Amino acid sequence: MNQFLFIGGKGGVGKTTMATTAAIQRAMAGERTLVVSSDPAHSTSDLFAQSIGDEPTPIDGYDRLDAIEIDPDAAVENHLRETKRALTDQVSPAIVNAIEPQLKLAHDSAGAYEAALFDRVIDILQTAETYDRVVFDTAPTGGTLRLLALPDALELWIDRLLEKRTRSIDLFESAAIGDRTPRRTMSDDPIVQRLQERKDRFEFAARTLRTETSFYLVVTPDELSIRETQRASDRLAANELGVDGLIVNKLTPKPDESERGAGAAFLRSRRATERERLETIKSIGPPIVATVQSQREPPAGDQLEELAPTLTFE
Ligand SMILES: Nc1ncnc2c1ncn2[C@@H]1O[C@H](COP(=O)(O)OP(=O)(O)OP(=O)(O)O)[C@@H](O)[C@H]1O
Ligand SMILES: [Mg+2]
Structure with a gap:
């Protein structure tokens, strides 16, 4: 057992x-x-x-x-509070307030x-x-089971995101020769970090449920x-x-x-x-x-x- x-x-x-x-x-x-x-x-x-x-x-x-x-x-x-807190770290409070109704709506869904x-x-x-x-x-229901497949989907998403951000930072760098700041912010990008955290969490759950x-x-x-x-x-x-x-x-x-x-x-x-x-x-x-x-x-x-x-x- x-x-x-x-x-x-x-x-x-x-x-x-x-x-x-x-x-x-x-x-x-x-x-x-x-x-x-x-x-x-x-x-x-x-x-x-x-x-x-x-x-x-x-x-x-x-x-x-x-x-x-x-x-x-x-x-x-x-969950709603935590999502808002995480967003506040990343974007301005004005933006968080502006999208609050959408966040609420999303949290009212099944x-x-x-x-x-x-x-x-x-x-x-x-x-x-x-x-x-x-x-x-x-036991996990249909929706929860779909979440177990999420680590793979998130992996693809994060990879694509990283690719896009690398490209935009490269462009920024060729425009501002000598300024290395964008490269440094890249590694601790809060959005990428948060996605990575979620992915690790679901991966842990999928592994634990399977083993x-x-x-x-x-x-x-x-x-x-x-x-x-x-x-x-x-x-x-x-x-x-x-x-x-x-x-x-x-x-x-x-x-x-x-x-x-x-x-x-x-x-x-x-x-x-x-x-x-x-x-x-x-x-x-x-x-x-x-x-x-x-x-x-x-x-x-x-x-x-x-x-x-x-x-x-x-
Ligand atoms: N072997 C049994 N003999 C008599 N009554 C039972 C037996 N097993 C369960 N019950 C009764 O059946 C009802 C439903 O049981 P229980 O609440 O355990 O089911 P459940 O699957 O958890 O329900 P829910 O899906 O609503 O959470 C309860 O009133 C419970 O007391
Ligand atoms: Mg019950």
């Missing part, structure tokens, strides 16, 4: 429940563990019945378990939300050395979830990220043999359908690392500790 675990899957399949369960399991195995959620509904704090902040918060009742709930709106705000979230995830990846294990309760991360997808035995899992698995593979395992959640429990009522007949029929669907799930490829039944109550607290041993990540 790698240092970083990502638990993905369609909406409502049980990502938060399973990520939290996985984190409890690792902490109870003696590993210093961090669980990271980006769920705006703050369901991780609900599961632990305590408030959790945007920075590592120790979880009551565990010696080695911290949690973070990323606030996606705050992440977008920070892609910005994902980009800001991914930025925060990269921060956590970079500062996670105090943890043996970090469990993220979401130090395990991906698990939660799937429920219904057609929509199975199809989505197939798609997510293909999409991850296309980005050189393999899925390490599937967690099948919300399987119908077995009625007692002696039960003869309509309820028992319903459960038996559902279970027959689910057996077929399990075959389809197996054919997706990655191994099934856990099968979890639908519980009577939404699992929380002690129930998560009971579920913890059923997840087999190795």
